[in-house]
Amino acid sequence: MRKLPFVLAIISAIVSATLVGLYLASDDSLNITHYEYASKKVTASLNGYKIVQLSDLHNHPLEYKNNKLLDAVDSVNPNVILISGDMVDSHSEEINFQNLNTIYSHFKAKGYPVYAVSGNHEAYCPKEFMERYRSIMATNGVKYPEMTENAYAKLADGLYVSCIGDPGWTEHDPIGFLWRVVGNVDRQMDVIDPKMDKSAINIALAHRPELFDYYVKHGYDLCYTGHTHGNQLGIYVPFALNQLPARYIYGRYEDKASTMILSAGLGYSWSMPFRVGRNAEITVTTLKSA
Numbered sequence: 001m002r003k004l005p006f007v008l009a010i011i012s013a014i015v016s017a018t019l020v021g022l023y024l025a026s027d028d029s030l031n032i033t034h035y036e037y038a039s040k041k042v043t044a045s046l047n048g049y050k051i052v053q054l055s056d057l058h059n060h061p062l063e064y065k066n067n068k069l070l071d072a073v074d075s076v077n078p079n080v081i082l083i084s085g086d087m088v089d090s091h092s093e094e095i096n097f098q099n100l101n102t103i104y105s106h107f108k109a110k111g112y113p114v115y116a117v118s119g120n121h122e123a124y125c126p127k128e129f130m131e132r133y134r135s136i137m138a139t140n141g142v143k144y145p146e147m148t149e150n151a152y153a154k155l156a157d158g159l160y161v162s163c164i165g166d167p168g169w170t171e172h173d174p175i176g177f178l179w180r181v182v183g184n185v186d187r188q189m190d191v192i193d194p195k196m197d198k199s200a201i202n203i204a205l206a207h208r209p210e211l212f213d214y215y216v217k218h219g220y221d222l223c224y225t226g227h228t229h230g231n232q233l234g235i236y237v238p239f240a241l242n243q244l245p246a247r248y249i250y251g252r253y254e255d256k257a258s259t260m261i262l263s264a265g266l267g268y269s270w271s272m273p274f275r276v277g278r279n280a281e282i283t284v285t286t287l288k289s290a
Contacts, residue, residue: 026274030064031281032072035252035261037222038288041201043158046287051203052078052112053283055226056086056119056265059096062103064280069266070106076284080155081112083142084226084263085119085166085207088133090126091270097132104140114142115153115161119207119227123168147188152195155203159287162192162220164206173242180210180242189218201287209248209262210241216258222285223260230264234277250278261285 042049052073062069073081087100107114116137122130137144145151146165153161167183174181185206196202196219204220208227215223228240230250240246253260264281268274 025276027276027279028065029279030067030069030072030266031264031279032076033264033281033283035283035285036288037259037285038290039201039221040290041158041199041221042287042289044289046156046158046201047289049156049159049287050076050078050080051222051224051285051287052076052081053084053224053261053263053285054081054087054266055084055207055224055263056229056267057100058086058089058121058265058267058269059092060267060280062099069282070103072282073107073112074110076282078112078284081107081114082161082203082205082224083114083116084205084224085117086121086226086265087116087119088125088129089121089270090124090129092125092129097136100133101136101140104136104142107142108140113155114140115155115163115205116142116144117146117163117205117207118166118169120166120168120173123166147184151188152192158200159203160197160200161203161205162189162196164188164204166207167211177241178239178244180208182211182214185211186214189214193218208242209253209260210243212248212253212255212258212260215260216255220258223258224263224283225260226263226265228262228264229267229269229275230262230278232264232268232272232275232278 146163151163167181167185171181171183201221204215204223209225238245240249263283266280
């Protein structure tokens with residue numbers, strides 16, 4: 001028993017040294033990750049249409065080591081911007097809300113249509129934070145129609161988006177985010193299903209990638225998610241948020257006729273303020289006629 005405190009001290013020292021090493025090795029760079037989505041549903045008018053996805057800002061400043069967020073978005077000249085949640089959390093401060101207003105007012109000035117959904121952090125943050133965030137979005141014309149009659153929206157001829165609210169609104173995550181929760185997500189899509197134009201490209205804009213099988217079941221062509229931050233590490237580990245074992249961590253996934261783009265996000269976890277081997281990113285999907 002006398003050895004136990006010594007062993008615990010050694011373990012603590014190793015963990016502390018590892019965290020310090022990761023923090024020192026962190027690379028605060030921003031990537032622009034390009035994907036192409038080819039389908040017979042992509043009409044001539046949609047050929048070349050660009051979808052920019054932003055996710056998981058988590059109070060990060062608008063400047064990165066190598067780029068500025070708004071400059072990166074402008075360089076792509078998007079047709080639409082989709083926000084897949086966690087732009088606000090319980091640690092947001094005045095400067096963070098000011099940054100969000102700067103982002104969305106810039107998009108409004110540029111004429112970019114913007115659609116946003118909530119993530120688990122919006123679902124769990126203080127009520128007054130969400131009221132402030134909703135006000136910023138409304139002032140700047142950001143569409144936030146999840147769980148309303150307008151949750152299914154037309155982006156262009158032959159292209160629609162379903163805005164799906166986070167399950168955290170109706171079901172709390174388990175301690176440690178060890179397994180997935182569904183909440184009312186399936187029900188949200190049940191309500192949308194009768195409205196869907198199956199001849200068009202249907203996008204599911206959501207936060208959680210572990211619910212990909214639900215998006216597939218409801219017949220979505222393209223799905224945009226975040227939540228995992230790509231584990232913030234460029235190596236495989238067996239655990240991802242709400243996934244044990246990890247299945248969806250980062251990148252592009254396909255199942256039947258559905259494709260999911262899983263973003264590494266723009267910021268850091270409050271409890272894990274570093275990225276090593278998995279930079280922050282915006283994703284750009286260009287539609288192509290098959």
